[in-house]
Amino acid sequence: MKKLLKHRELLLVGIIAIMVAGFATRAPGFATPGNLANIFNDTSILIILALGQMTVILTKSIDLSVAANLAFTGMAVAMMDATYPGMPLALLVILAVGIGAVLGAINGTLVWWLRIPPIVVTLGTLTIYRGMAFVLSGGAWVNSHQMTPGFLNFPRLPVLGMPLLSWMAIGIVLLMWVVLTRTQFGRATYASGGNPTAAVYAGIDTGRTKFLAFTLSGALAGLAGYLWVSRYAVAYVDVAAGFELDTVAACVIGGISIAGGIGSVAGAVLGALFLGVIKNALPVIGISPFAQMAISGIVIVLAVVFNARAERRAGRIILRDRGAKEVSA
Amino acid sequence: MEMAPIQDSRAAERMTILEMRGISQIFPGVKALDGVNISLHPGEVTALIGENGAGKSTLVKILTGIYLPSDGAIFIDGKPVSFSSAQDAVDAGVTAIHQETVLFDELSVAENIFLGHAPRTRFGLIDWKTMNARAGELLHVLESEIDPTIRLKDLSIAQRHLVAIARALSVEARIVIMDEPTAALSRKEIDDLFRIVEGLKRQGKAILFISHKFDEVYEIAENFVVFRDGRAVGSGRLAETPQDAIVRMMVGRDVSNIFPKVEVAIGETVLSVENYCHPTEYRDISFELKRGEILGVYGLVGAGRSEICQALFGVTLPSSGRLVLEGETVSIRSPRDAIAAGIVYVPEERGRHGLALPMPIFQNMSLPSLARTSRSGFLKAANELALARKYAERLDLRAAALSVPVGTLSGGNQQKVVIGKWLATLPKVIILDEPTKGIDIGSKAAVHGFISELAAEGLSIIMVSSELPEILGVSDRVLVMREGLSAGIFDRSRLSAETLVRAATGNA
Numbered sequence: 074m075k076k077l078l079k080h081r082e083l084l085l086v087g088i089i090a091i092m093v094a095g096f097a098t099r100a101p102g103f104a105t106p107g108n109l110a111n112i113f114n115d116t117s118i119l120i121i122l123a124l125g126q127m128t129v130i131l132t133k134s135i136d137l138s139v140a141a142n143l144a145f146t147g148m149a150v151a152m153m154d155a156t157y158p159g160m161p162l163a164l165l166v167i168l169a170v171g172i173g174a175v176l177g178a179i180n181g182t183l184v185w186w187l188r189i190p191p192i193v194v195t196l197g198t199l200t201i202y203r204g205m206a207f208v209l210s211g212g213a214w215v216n217s218h219q220m221t222p223g224f225l226n227f228p229r230l231p232v233l234g235m236p237l238l239s240w241m242a243i244g245i246v247l248l249m250w251v252v253l254t255r256t257q258f259g260r261a262t263y264a265s266g267g268n269p270t271a272a273v274y275a276g277i278d279t280g281r282t283k284f285l286a287f288t289l290s291g292a293l294a295g296l297a298g299y300l301w302v303s304r305y306a307v308a309y310v311d312v313a314a315g316f317e318l319d320t321v322a323a324c325v326i327g328g329i330s331i332a333g334g335i336g337s338v339a340g341a342v343l344g345a346l347f348l349g350v351i352k353n354a355l356p357v358i359g360i361s362p363f364a365q366m367a368i369s370g371i372v373i374v375l376a377v378v379f380n381a382r383a384e385r386r387a388g389r390i391i392l393r394d395r396g397a398k399e400v401s402a
Numbered sequence: 403m404e405m406a407p408i409q410d411s412r413a414a415e416r417m418t419i420l421e422m423r424g425i426s427q428i429f430p431g432v433k434a435l436d437g438v439n440i441s442l443h444p445g446e447v448t449a450l451i452g453e454n455g456a457g458k459s460t461l462v463k464i465l466t467g468i469y470l471p472s473d474g475a476i477f478i479d480g481k482p483v484s485f486s487s488a489q490d491a492v493d494a495g496v497t498a499i500h501q502e503t504v505l506f507d508e509l510s511v512a513e514n515i516f517l518g519h520a521p522r523t524r525f526g527l528i529d530w531k532t533m534n535a536r537a538g539e540l541l542h543v544l545e546s547e548i549d550p551t552i553r554l555k556d557l558s559i560a561q562r563h564l565v566a567i568a569r570a571l572s573v574e575a576r577i578v579i580m581d582e583p584t585a586a587l588s589r590k591e592i593d594d595l596f597r598i599v600e601g602l603k604r605q606g607k608a609i610l611f612i613s614h615k616f617d618e619v620y621e622i623a624e625n626f627v628v629f630r631d632g633r634a635v636g637s638g639r640l641a642e643t644p645q646d647a648i649v650r651m652m653v654g655r656d657v658s659n660i661f662p663k664v665e666v667a668i669g670e671t672v673l674s675v676e677n678y679c680h681p682t683e684y685r686d687i688s689f690e691l692k693r694g695e696i697l698g699v700y701g702l703v704g705a706g707r708s709e710i711c712q713a714l715f716g717v718t719l720p721s722s723g724r725l726v727l728e729g730e731t732v733s734i735r736s737p738r739d740a741i742a743a744g745i746v747y748v749p750e751e752r753g754r755h756g757l758a759l760p761m762p763i764f765q766n767m768s769l770p771s772l773a774r775t776s777r778s779g780f781l782k783a784a785n786e787l788a789l790a791r792k793y794a795e796r797l798d799l800r801a802a803a804l805s806v807p808v809g810t811l812s813g814g815n816q817q818k819v820v821i822g823k824w825l826a827t828l829p830k831v832i833i834l835d836e837p838t839k840g841i842d843i844g845s846k847a848a849v850h851g852f853i854s855e856l857a858a859e860g861l862s863i864i865m866v867s868s869e870l871p872e873i874l875g876v877s878d879r880v881l882v883m884r885e886g887l888s889a890g891i892f893d894r895s896r897l898s899a900e901t902l903v904r905a906a907t908g909n910a
């Protein structure tokens with residue numbers, strides 16, 4: 074079991090490979106490199122969001138506002154592009170990241186200064202940010218013909234055989250790997266979630282760490298906002314409704330502990346890919362859309378059960394007294 | 403308070419309700435209890451006396467069904483019993499009133515009293531009327547007129563105690579364990595409590611009263627048992643035993659042989675604490691600490707020892723007072739400030755305060771030193787590992803690899819990681835809070851040797867401990883605290899167990 078835990082990411086790779094092979098027997102062509110690259114591209118936005126979510130979850134928090142943040146930011150940049158077609162794309166992307174970061178920082182501030190539980194804060198801001206998207210747009214859609222070609226085409230530009238969207242996801246994965254494993258902020262997120270009291274005693278400001286994690290998650294949601302409206306060539310209030318749950322699911326499947334302090338970038342990415350493979354495969358092998366949701370849900374619950382069992386085993390040595398009792402019994 | 407005795411207490415005298423024979427409790431690496439015998443008699447109070455860590459709490463946990471003893475037998479009315487759950491103990495008539503009352507703030511008084519055994523209506527729902535009425539009766543017996551329907555959070559600490567006692571009585575217990583019931587009470591509230599205890603005695607209940615306040619013990623108890631290092635080292639009738647004899651039993655062993663003191667040249671003053679005050683925890687605490695000196699801080703639980711140390715480390719802030727470190731006044735407002743200034747704190751609860759258990763050993767060790775091991779903002783795993791390896795070797799840490807999670811280590815090795823982590827910050831002053839709590843006597847000697855070694859290297863050490871032999875053996879000077887005040891600073895030449903116990907308990 075311990076070995077299994079250590080190689081949890083490998084295990085997930087194995088499961089995904091088996092799934093892909095299984096689907097390929099039902100739908101020839103599913104396992105071709107072209108289709109797999111498509112699945113990765115389809116999953117890119119989820120990967121980016123899941124990495125932000127993971128950072129927040131590592132600090133023993135949760136960010137339920139990522140999808141609403143994405144919707145507002147996406148709407149904002151789409152409207153800017155439609156209204157001022159001359160705005161350079163780079164500026165719009167920077168604005169998307171900036172707006173997202175500000176929304177994330179609002180979450181972070183409420184958690185840090187007012188010490189409101191993250192789930193309550195982000196449940197509130199999830200509604201507020203969606204509401205803001207509605208107020209901003211008046212409920213109107215921004216359609217593809219209103220957006221500039223540059224705005225629309227950027228994520229689709231092929232580079233070395235893959236769309237830029239995929240490359241951006243890869244870039245963010247590398248960036249987040251560096252941030253979480255090679256910076257003091259990264260270490261602080263693991264420590265803040267692993268044992269908040271010990272982290273404080275070690276001189277880490279856990280409130281500030283959470284604030285930064287929320288801001289980072291917001292910035293990534295903002296970037297995802299631009300990528301989403303550009304990829305699907307439409308912006309409306311209900312864009313990505315419920316997508317925050319997919320990001321949490323990706324983290325949980327990838328072995329990121331909801332209790333904080335445990336998880337890896339590879340795990341979050343594989344968790345997202347796992348969901349991506351299922352979502353792409355079920356329609357291909359002819360399962361009805363209604364059953365698709367149920368099946369995705371069952372898979373997520375199974376992953377959570379597996380995770381909980383694994384953590385309980387790993388946690389056994391911590392529960393010394395109980396262990397002693399069991400031994401003596 | 404008139405109560406019909408359930409059984410004539412005089413006739414029942416020297417009858418035994420509960421007997422524990424040869425009880426041992428072994429935890430990984432520690433023998434918490436070693437062949438303990440105790441008997442409880444109806445209508446009598448037996449005081450259980452001992453330092454912290456002597457095994458009192460473990461005994462309570464065995465009696466209340468939380469631990470199954472590793473060895474030994476428990477008899478009630480001469481019949482062997484085995485408690486494999488808390489409910490078994492309650493069913494057998496054993497109930498405990500805990501140090502921190504285990505009650506629910508948001509529930510009503512009656513709900514707290516009857517939680518788990520509330521009277522039901524014939525539909526299986528909770529019978530509120532009967533429950534409130536019976537709660538009122540129980541409280542009335544305790545001479546209290548608390549309204550059973552108000553929520554617990556609106557009560558004072560003393561009133562909560564009464565609720566806890568009422569809860570204990572609601573299950574018709576014959577054996578009542580009171581675990582330091584007076585710790586949070588005023589003198590008047592203690593008097594009230596003792597009247598209740600007298601009432602319980604008249605009802606023929608057997609009471610195990612845990613306390614380390616001698617005046618109270620002599621006031622309320624008939625019998626005593628003294629625990630030391632998990633063994634019952636003495637027992638008898640209090641009326642026939644002078645207090646000095648009990649203090650000797652508590653302290654026991656020949657101190658100097660077990661904790662050899664290494665003589666260290668003591669240098670200039672490093673730290674001086676001036677008039678530290680806190681609204682509730684401590685008042686007017688002043689002391690100095692010299693280079694190479696080990697200052698012991700002794701006192702009972704709740705005397706404010708850990709609190710003053712946490713203030714020095716910036717976890718809590720004092721309301722007033724001045725801290726001078728190497729001649730300069732410093733302001734410490736967070737642990738980060740303290741670490742930067744060279745003051746570190748090794749907390750008592752290594753699990754809760756000390757370590758992030760899922761994280762690897764080397765990452766735990768380097769956590770407060772990351773600024774030093776990093777290069778231009780990026781972590782350098784090689785530097786962290788080198789740092790961890792250095793202190794792991796020095797502390798003889800046993801681990802498969804420095805990259806395994808700390809949670810997989812034994813308690814003693816976890817403690818080494820905590821100490822290593824703080825030494826790695828290259829501190830000037832190191833505060834050790836109960837450094838040998840929960841580890842066995844052999845490892846204790848190693849820890850003490852190590853503390854002396856640190857002093858020899860020029861570190862200044864503050865060591866909080868509840869264990870007299872440790873305080874006496876290792877300290878150069880001892881600050882004794884009692885109820886948040888300084889009860890004196892004693893030089894090594896003036897140290898004796900009796901002096902310190904008297905100062906700490908306020909027994910002249």
